[in-house]
Amino acid sequence: MDKEYLRRWFDPQSRSFKELRELQHEATLMIDLRDGFRELRTVAGMDCSYLGDRIICAIVVLDYTTLDIIKREHVVQKVRLPYIPTYLNFREGCAMASAFGKLEKKPDVLIMDSCGINHPRRSGMASYFGAVMDHPTIGVSKKILCGEALVPTEVGEYHELVYEGEQVGWVLKTSKRSNPIIASPGHKVSMQSCLEIVGHCLKGHKLPEPTRLAHLYAAELREELKAGKGHQTTFNENY
DNA sequence: GCGACAG
DNA sequence: ATCTTGTCGC
Numbered sequence: 001m002d003k004e005y006l007r008r009w010f011d012p013q014s015r016s017f018k019e020l021r022e023l024q025h026e027a028t029l030m031i032d033l034r035d036g037f038r039e040l041r042t043v044a045g046m047d048c049s050y051l052g053d054r055i056i057c058a059i060v061v062l063d064y065t066t067l068d069i070i071k072r073e074h075v076v077q078k079v080r081l082p083y084i085p086t087y088l089n090f091r092e093g094c095a096m097a098s099a100f101g102k103l104e105k106k107p108d109v110l111i112m113d114s115c116g117i118n119h120p121r122r123s124g125m126a127s128y129f130g131a132v133m134d135h136p137t138i139g140v141s142k143k144i145l146c147g148e149a150l151v152p153t154e155v156g157e158y159h160e161l162v163y164e165g166e167q168v169g170w171v172l173k174t175s176k177r178s179n180p181i182i183a184s185p186g187h188k189v190s191m192q193s194c195l196e197i198v199g200h201c202l203k204g205h206k207l208p209e210p211t212r213l214a215h216l217y218a219a220e221l222r223e224e225l226k227a228g229k230g231h232q233t234t235f236n237e238n239y
Numbered sequence: 240g241c242g243a244c245a246g
Numbered sequence: 247a248t249c250t251t252g253t254c255g256c
Contacts, residue, residue, distance in 0.1 A: 048246070050247055083247070085244040092246075115245050124245070145245045177255080182245085 001101065001133065009132045010093035012081045020090055024123035030131040031117070036188025037108045037136045040064045043201060044107035045210025046099065048092050049218035051225050055079045057095035058218035060210060061107050067201065067209045073102040074221055085145065086120055089128040096129060109136040109189060109197060111210045115145050116184030116194070118161055118168040130187025137186030138194050140211050144171070144182055152180050158195070170195050178206040 009027070012020060044061040054076055061071040075098045081091045092114075100110070115124025116139030126139030147163035152173035161169040161182060169184030169191075183198040185191055201208035207215070 048247080050246090055247095083246060085246090088245055113246070119245080139245080141245050143245065146243095 001097070006094070006097050010090065010097055012087075012090035017087070020087060021121065024089070024121050024128060027128045027131045028122050030134075031122070031127055031187050033117070033185050033190055034188070035136075035190050035193050040108050040197070042070060042105075042107040043197070043210050044103075044110045045112075045208070045212070045214035046096055046110060047113040047211060047214040047218045048095060049215075049222040050079065051222050053079055054225070055092065055095050056218055056221045056225065057092065057099040058214050058221055059099045059103065060213045060217055061103065061105075062201075062210055062213070064108065064200075067203065069213065071103065071105075072217055073099055074217070075099045075102070076221075076225065086123075088114060089123065089125045092125065093129065096125075097133065100133065100135075106135065109138065110186075111138045111140055111198070111201070111208060112186065113140060113211055113215065115139045115141055115182075116169060116186040118145060118147050118163060118182065118184040120146050122168075124184065124186070126184070126186030130189075134187075136188040138189050138197060139169075139182075139184045139186050140198060140208060141182045141184075142179065142206075167191060170198075172198070174202055174208075175204065175206050181206060 046059040048057045058074045077095045112126045116126040126137040130137030147161045149161045149171040150159040158172040160167045185194040
């Protein structure tokens with residue numbers, strides 16, 4: 001994945017929304033929803049936080065069996081696009097690709113704080129990123145972007161999320177007090193494996209460990225930057 | 240036109 | 247996502 005390749009897929013600069021939609025469509029054509037991993041030894045979670053005009057992307061790699069942390073990486077960049085529903089991949093894509101690129105050993109599967117195929121154009125961040133990077137991904141979010149589902153009320157209960165007559169993910173009740181979460185296949189992960197992998201990573205909290213820990217790490221880095229430690233922290237502008 | 244809408 | 251105080255519950 002050279003810089004030019006990443007720029008083409010993730011940089012929203014000087015591009016119209018029509019062009020961005022065409023890129024999403026192009027990525028969608030590459031999506032494969034069959035399991036594309038050989039074994040599950042590691043799983044990573046990736047999430048972003050913001051500070052002013054900067055975006056902080058954090059990634060945490062865990063041992064799949066024990067869920068212990070193996071590695072953490074992050075990058076800080078300038079934000080290039082405001083938040084616009086259904087175009088999140090172009091807001092956070094550059095930072096995510098850069099942080100992911102820092103990992104010498106890629107995780108067997110990557111869980112992202114976003115949508116997978118549960119997207120109006122089947123191009124949620126997890127699906128778009130997975131297809132472009134050709135890596136197994138799963139999207140986990142806290143709100144439904146599109147689709148409908150029965151509301152699970154008992155911890156452990158889950159239902160199919162359906163959009164335009166097709167199942168695009170799952171809605172799961174993961175903890176007593178919190179609202180259900182949504183899990184959707186991104187790329188190279190089947191609908192069944194998506195449910196099993198996310199279920200395996202649950203540890204009593206609302207979010208699965210990979211994403212929960214990445215979220216905490218991103219928030220931690222944000223506080224460090226705010227405190228002025230930004231210069232001794234990793235600076236990684238552009239891709 | 241109006242409301243909804245991942246992070 | 248971020249801005250924010252107290253508050254209820256395991």
